[in-house]
Amino acid sequence: xxxxxxxxxxxxxxxxxxxxxxxxxxxxxxxxxxxxxxxxxxxxxxxxxxxxxxxxxxxxxxxxxxxxxxxxxxxxxxxxxxxxxxxxxxxxxxxxxxxxxxxxxxxxxxxxxxxxxxxxxxxxxxxxxxxxxxxxxxxxxxxxxxxxxxxxxxxxxxxxxxxxxxxxxxxxxxxxxxxxxxxxxxxxxxxxxxxxxxxxxxxxxxxxxxxxxxxxxxxxxxxxxxxxxxxxxxxxxxxxxxxxxxxxxxxxxxxxxxxxxxxxxxxxxxxxxxxxxxxxxxxxxxxxxxxxxxxxxxxxxxxxxxxxxxxxxxxxxxxxxxxxxxxxxxxxxxxxxxxxxxxxxxxxxxxxxxxxxxxxxxxxxx
Ligand SMILES: Cc1ncc(COP(=O)(O)O)c(C=O)c1O
Numbered sequence: 001x002x003x004x005x006x007x008x009x010x011x012x013x014x015x016x017x018x019x020x021x022x023x024x025x026x027x028x029x030x031x032x033x034x035x036x037x038x039x040x041x042x043x044x045x046x047x048x049x050x051x052x053x054x055x056x057x058x059x060x061x062x063x064x065x066x067x068x069x070x071x072x073x074x075x076x077x078x079x080x081x082x083x084x085x086x087x088x089x090x091x092x093x094x095x096x097x098x099x100x101x102x103x104x105x106x107x108x109x110x111x112x113x114x115x116x117x118x119x120x121x122x123x124x125x126x127x128x129x130x131x132x133x134x135x136x137x138x139x140x141x142x143x144x145x146x147x148x149x150x151x152x153x154x155x156x157x158x159x160x161x162x163x164x165x166x167x168x169x170x171x172x173x174x175x176x177x178x179x180x181x182x183x184x185x186x187x188x189x190x191x192x193x194x195x196x197x198x199x200x201x202x203x204x205x206x207x208x209x210x211x212x213x214x215x216x217x218x219x220x221x222x223x224x225x226x227x228x229x230x231x232x233x234x235x236x237x238x239x240x241x242x243x244x245x246x247x248x249x250x251x252x253x254x255x256x257x258x259x260x261x262x263x264x265x266x267x268x269x270x271x272x273x274x275x276x277x278x279x280x281x282x283x284x285x286x287x288x289x290x291x292x293x294x295x296x297x298x299x300x301x302x303x304x305x306x307x308x309x310x311x312x313x314x315x316x317x318x319x320x321x322x323x324x325x326x327x328x329x330x331x332x333x334x335x336x337x338x339x340x341x342x343x344x345x346x347x348x349x350x351x352x353x354x355x356x357x358x359x360x361x362x363x364x365x366x
Contacts, residue, residue: 007306008354011284012347013186014250015193016242024238033234036214040237047244052199054175060198060209061232061240065167065183066093066100068196071212072179073101073135074226075205076161082134083327085125085160087117088316089334090139094165095317095326103134107318107328115141115275115337119150125329126158136162142312143168143189143283144276148176170197171251171281177202179209184240189254189282190247192239195232253348254282260352261286261344264359270366274341286346287312291366295340301365307358312343 024040031039041061049056062068073084084098088107095105108125111118117138126133136154140146146164155162155178166173167183170190174180177200182188184195200206208225211218216227232240243250262278265271265288274287290298295311302309315338317323318331344358 006303006308008308008345008350008357009347010308010310010343010345011187012349013191014348015186015191016239016246020242020245021238024241025235028234028238031234035231035233037231038234038237040234040241041232044232044237044240044244047241048197048199051244052173052175054199054201055203057203058175058200058206060200060206060213061237062196062198062213062230063232063236064194065181065185065196066097067228067230068181068198069094069097069137069163069165070100071209071228071230072163072181072198073098073103073137075208075212076135076163077101077103078134079226080134082132083129084135084137085122085129085133086137087139087334088318088328088331089115089141089313089337090165090317091167091313092317092320092322093167094137094139095320095323097165098135098137099322101135105317105323105326106133107316107323107326107331107334109329109331109333110141110337112333112336113275114144115333116144116146119147119154123154123158126154126160133160136160138162138164140164140166140169140172142274142276142285142287143170143172143281144274145169145172145174145281148174148178148180151178152176168284171283172276173199175199175201177205179205184243188284190243190250192236192243195236195240250348251282255280257346257348257350257355258283258286260350260355261346264352264355265362268359268363268366271362284346285312286344287341288344289337290340290342292340294365295342298342298362298365302358302361305357305361307361308345310343311338312341314338
C-alpha cells in the first residue's frame, strides 16, 4: 500500500501506541518469559474466553490466522490427502492453508445474497463428491456473520469436519463445535500485528489444536501428534492486551465509519452493499458491488482522483495461478463478484468529508 500516492488511502491501520503497550512489555522484562505460553499469553486467552463466554480451554492463540487455519485443517485431515470443499471467493490464505494441510481445494460457488457458502448446497455437494472430502472450509465474507449452528449440523450429519475461516470476524463470531479462526493481523478490526485466534466449544478438539501449536508436545518434550510452531509470543500478547484495553473505542470508531458510509451511499443507484456492510459490526474492509462490467475502469478513475480502492479477493482463488489446477463446480456468482466487488477506503478516523469525496467520485463514475 503506497500511502503517499493517495489523498485517501484504502487503509490506515492503527494499533495501540507504544505508551499503551509499555506496561505489558515491562511485565515481560520482569517475568523474563518470552514465548511458550507465558503469563501474558495465558491471560490474553482468558480475556478472549470472557469476550466469547467460553472457557480458556476453548481458546487457542496462534502466530497468525493462516497458521491457525492450516493446523485446524491438518487436524481435520488426520494426515490423509483429499479435498477441502471451500469457496473460491476468499483471500488466497484460505486456499494456501488447505494446501499446507495436504489437501486440494475444491471450489464451490457462493450464495448470491450472503456471498458465502450455502450449507444446504454444500450438503448436496458432499453427497456427490464421496469419501475423498476431508474438510469443509466456509469463509465469512469480510467478517459477515455465519450460521455456525447450520455448519455444526452439517459436520454432525456428514462426519466431514468443518473449519470456519472468519478472518475478519472478531465482532461477529459465535462459538460452535467447529473451530472458528479469526485473524489478528494489523489490518483486521482487532489487530495486534500478526496473530490468530481459534475458538472451539469442543474442548478435546481445542486441546488437540493447542498441542498442535507446540510441535505436538503434550506436557512432555515428545512429539506425540502432528505439530507446528504456531505459538503467539509474549510480545504479540502484550500488543493484544493493549488492543483489548482499547477494543470498545476501536470498535465504536469502526462502526461509526460504516454508518457514515451507509448514509452517504444509500441513494446511489446501482450500488449494492456487501452483506452486513450497513450493519453494526466492526470490519476491516468496506465493499460494494458495482454495476456490471466496469471494475477496472472504476479503479483507474477513482485512483486518478486520489482515492485508493481495491478489488477485494481478486477474481476468486480459482483464477489465481497457484490454484488453477484445483477442481471446482460451476462458479457464476463468484465470477460476478470477481468482476464487480470494489473495496472502498475504510479506517477509523475516516471523516464524513472524505467519505463525501468517495461518494462524489463513485457517483461521477457511475
Ligand atoms: C479470508 C481470510 N482468511 C485467512 C486470512 C489470513 O489471516 P492472517 O493474515 O492472519 O494469516 C485472511 C487475511 O486477510 C483472510 O482475509
